[in-house]
Amino acid sequence: xxxxxxxxxxxxxxxxxxxxxxxxxxxxxxxxxxxxxxxxxxxxxxxxxxxxxxxxxxxxxxxxxxxxxxxxxxxxxxxxxxxxxxxxxxxxxxxxxxxxxxxxxxxxxxxxxxxxxxxxxxxxxxxxxxxxxxxxxxxxxxxxxxxxxxxxxxxxxxxxxxxxxxxxxxxxxxxxxxxxxxxxxxxxxxxxxxxxxxxxxxxxxxxxxxxxxxxxxxxxxxxxxxxxxxxxxxxxxxxxxxxxxxxxxxxxxxxxxxxxxxxxxxxxxxxxxxxxxxxxxxxxxxxxxxxxxxxxxxxxxxxxxxxxxxxxxxxxxxxxxxxxxxxxxxxxxxxxxxxxxxxxxxxxxxxxxxxxxxxxxxxxxxxxxxxxxxxxxxxxxxxx
Amino acid sequence: xxxxxxxxxxxxxxxxxxxxxxxxxxxxxxxxxxxxxxxxxxxxxxxxxxxxxxxxxxxxxxxxxxxxxxxxxxxxxxxxxxxxxxxxxxxxxxxxxxxxxxxxxxxxxxxxxxxxxxxxxxxxxxxxxxxxxxxxxxxxxxxxxxxxxxxxxxxxxxxxxxxxxxxxxxxxxxxxxxxxxxxxxxxxxxxxxxxxxxxxxxxxxxxxxxxxxxxxxxxxxxxxxxxxxxxxxxxxxxxxxxxxxxxxxxxxxxxxxxxxxxxxxxxxxxxxxxxxxxxxxxxxxxxxxxxxxxxxxxxxx
Numbered sequence: 001x002x003x004x005x006x007x008x009x010x011x012x013x014x015x016x017x018x019x020x021x022x023x024x025x026x027x028x029x030x031x032x033x034x035x036x037x038x039x040x041x042x043x044x045x046x047x048x049x050x051x052x053x054x055x056x057x058x059x060x061x062x063x064x065x066x067x068x069x070x071x072x073x074x075x076x077x078x079x080x081x082x083x084x085x086x087x088x089x090x091x092x093x094x095x096x097x098x099x100x101x102x103x104x105x106x107x108x109x110x111x112x113x114x115x116x117x118x119x120x121x122x123x124x125x126x127x128x129x130x131x132x133x134x135x136x137x138x139x140x141x142x143x144x145x146x147x148x149x150x151x152x153x154x155x156x157x158x159x160x161x162x163x164x165x166x167x168x169x170x171x172x173x174x175x176x177x178x179x180x181x182x183x184x185x186x187x188x189x190x191x192x193x194x195x196x197x198x199x200x201x202x203x204x205x206x207x208x209x210x211x212x213x214x215x216x217x218x219x220x221x222x223x224x225x226x227x228x229x230x231x232x233x234x235x236x237x238x239x240x241x242x243x244x245x246x247x248x249x250x251x252x253x254x255x256x257x258x259x260x261x262x263x264x265x266x267x268x269x270x271x272x273x274x275x276x277x278x279x280x281x282x283x284x285x286x287x288x289x290x291x292x293x294x295x296x297x298x299x300x301x302x303x304x305x306x307x308x309x310x311x312x313x314x315x316x317x318x319x320x321x322x323x324x325x326x327x328x329x330x331x332x333x334x335x336x337x338x339x340x341x342x343x344x345x346x347x348x349x350x351x352x353x354x355x356x357x358x359x360x361x362x363x364x365x366x367x368x369x370x371x372x373x374x375x376x377x378x379x380x381x382x383x384x
Numbered sequence: 385x386x387x388x389x390x391x392x393x394x395x396x397x398x399x400x401x402x403x404x405x406x407x408x409x410x411x412x413x414x415x416x417x418x419x420x421x422x423x424x425x426x427x428x429x430x431x432x433x434x435x436x437x438x439x440x441x442x443x444x445x446x447x448x449x450x451x452x453x454x455x456x457x458x459x460x461x462x463x464x465x466x467x468x469x470x471x472x473x474x475x476x477x478x479x480x481x482x483x484x485x486x487x488x489x490x491x492x493x494x495x496x497x498x499x500x501x502x503x504x505x506x507x508x509x510x511x512x513x514x515x516x517x518x519x520x521x522x523x524x525x526x527x528x529x530x531x532x533x534x535x536x537x538x539x540x541x542x543x544x545x546x547x548x549x550x551x552x553x554x555x556x557x558x559x560x561x562x563x564x565x566x567x568x569x570x571x572x573x574x575x576x577x578x579x580x581x582x583x584x585x586x587x588x589x590x591x592x593x594x595x596x597x598x599x600x601x602x603x604x605x606x607x608x609x610x611x612x613x614x615x616x617x618x619x620x621x622x623x624x625x626x627x628x629x630x631x632x633x634x635x636x637x638x639x640x641x642x643x644x645x646x647x648x649x650x651x652x653x654x655x656x657x658x659x660x661x662x663x664x665x666x667x668x669x670x671x672x673x674x675x676x677x678x679x680x681x682x683x684x685x
Contacts, residue, residue: 045547045551063479065479065480065483066479066482066483069482069483069484069486069487069546070483070486070487072487073486073487073488073490073491073550074486074487074490077490077491077494077495078494081494081498082588085586085588089586098508100506100587101502101506101507101508101511102508104498104499104501104502104506104587104591105498105499105502105503105506105508105511105514107495107498107499108495108496108498108499108518108558108562109499109514111495111551111554111555111558112517112518112521112555112558112559114555115529115533115551115552115554115555115556115558116521116524116529116555116556116558116559117517117521118532119528119529119530119531119532119533119536120524120528120529122531122532123528123529123531123532126531126532172421176418176421179414179417179418180418182411182414183411183414183415183418191418191422193671194422194425194426195421195422195425196667196675197425197429197664197667198425198429199667200612200660200663200664200666200667200674201429201616201660201663201664202615202616202617202618202635202659202660202663203616203618204616204618204635204638204639204642204659205616205635205638205656205659205660207642208432208638208642208652208653208655208656209428209429209431209432209656210428211642211652212428212431212432212435212649212652212653213428213431215649222444222445223445223446223447224447225443225444225446225447225448225649226447227427227428227431227447227448227449230447230449259425259428262425267675316525319525320525320527322618322619323618323619326618326639327618327639327642339527342527343527343530343619343622343623346530346531347622347623352531355531356531359525359527359528359530359531360528362525362527362528363524363525363527363528366523366525367523367524370522370523371523374519374522374523
């Protein structure tokens with residue numbers, strides 16, 4: 001891949017052992033390399049495990065627990081690398097510099113293999129097995145996912161989310177970025193940070209915020225305290241049980257994610273708009289183009305690649321949305337989505353076959369988008 | 385567009401610059417539109433903030449906006465926060481969240497930084513294809529890892545512990561961290577590395593004394609991204625901490641409160657604000673790194 005071949009310079013050659021390789025040392029070197037890779041993560045996991053159990057028992061004073069967690073998690077990991085380096089410095093000259101890189105890169109490789117690579121393959125295998133992961137059932141799980149109405153509803157809703165949320169958050173974000181660009185420096189910064197602020201909030205927190213907005217009380221249970229129903233009753237209309245209105249409740253849940261993601265779209269698009277060269281815009285204006293024409297014919301084409309990345313990133317987030325539907329109880333009223341079904345399927349129904357199948361559906365939906373993003377990120381890094 | 389300039393050859397009409405008055409006047413519609421969007425965006429949070437400081441009886445009696453329409457009838461209180469922090473366990477949950485989030489941020493950064501240095505400046509067999517694998521792992525959504533990891537954790541009795549979460553978040557954050565750091569560390573000048581080597585510095589010394597201090601911007605961006613990601617995460621905590629009340633983090637506590645007392649809005653609003661307080665502080669204090677971190681996060685699977 002280009003990322004590694006186009007490196008500007010070759011790394012400094014190890015100075016420890018310039019002599020020719022001795023064949024008989026290969027096995028030892030190899031063993032030492034494997035050892036170097038494994039020692040840090042294994043010691044770390046065992047250490048973390050014991051520290052973890054101690055931490056759990058000492059539930060009387062949480063401050064002590066926090067301090068211990070900090071020491072173990074923060075100082076411990078660095079100490080392990082330091083100790084590894086000390087060990088490498090004490091192995092025979094012949095092997096030393098050949099083993100050293102593995103002390104640096106090994107732990108990352110082991111963790112990735114154990115926590116990402118192995119589970120990914122395992123999930124794919126599980127998706128072709130029965131609910132308990134005991135026997136192969138061919139495509140049964142996928143047939144079930146794409147024929148059973150329970151999952152079809154989730155897929156339908158997910159597709160609706162994937163269309164509506166990116167479209168609206170990119171449109172509102174773009175409009176806001178363009179308009180705020182015309183303000184003074186300070187006004188722009190302040191107004192933008194209001195829109196961006198929800199990005200800091202968790203999906204659970206945002207769900208609570210919006211459940212309050214949508215809050216509904218049936219007749220005889222007191223005043224409406226939710227904002228929307230407060231407005232409705234204030235205008236003399238009947239209050240609405242927003243979250244139970246199929247299929248519109250899907251859209252009311254989408255609003256939460258739009259609220260969260262617009263700031264992201266706005267900030268990135270704003271940076272792109274500002275990087276459009278002033279001369280081009282001036283030239284277009286001198287040609288007699290109106291503001292709207294300048295925007296359509298100059299700004300939009302110049303930021304098109306940013307628009308693609310922002311959209312794909314929001315789409316990925318949308319595919320993976322779980323918390324909002326889960327917390328708002330969307331499933332009960334026909335508002336489930338794929339990622340939420342996947343979790344519920346495995347963790348309440350204990351069906352690892354269908355759960356894994358849904359995870360694979362997500363994988364297939366997300367991978368092409370991720371490839372676009374990674375490619376674009378690499379180009380951007382190269383031109384930096 | 386620029387190409388049309390030559391064709392038309394219009395005489396350039398120099399317009400008089402618009403006066404200050406008309407400029408301000410022209411901006412009114414823009415300002416109004418922006419103000420409208422800002423109000424729409426802020427109102428939901430404002431309602432939560434106000435309600436969290438109102439007594440339970442008042443929160444249940446009428447809408448929070450009566451604070452503005454009828455300020456005389458309102459009272460303010462910290463009682464909701466007291467209840468939520470103590471009786472509802474948000475105090476412990478806050479400390480638990482810190483115990484989860486700080487190591488789950490520092491461990492992946494440390495592991496990734498060492499690996500990134502090796503990928504950039506050390507020579508070893510398999511360097512290329514291991515790095516390609518790391519890039520490939522960027523595209524995997526973490527949902528793919530949940531079920532097998534849970535089975536693994538159950539086998540090793542790690543489920544419901546902090547280290548289980550630290551390691552899971554480390555695994556999920558590593559591809560992005562390695563990728564970002566490798567790009568950055570690899571772009572440091574090679575002459576500097578070589579002269580350090582000639583001066584007799586070991587790789588470990590170059591890494592700690594030269595590379596880490598020079599990489600602070602990218603380390604900070606990733607740290608903020610990962611910190612917020614872990615702090616705000618519900619899914620991974622739900623799966624690996626499960627129902628263990630002692631280790632419950634804030635997102636789990638809020639979700640439980642929502643389940644058990646879904647109409648106790650004076651508590652829900654206070655609880656929501658406790659979970660938001662730290663991320664919002666990070667956002668307000670470190671906005672620049674925050675934005676950069678989120679931008680980089682667009683390649684997290």
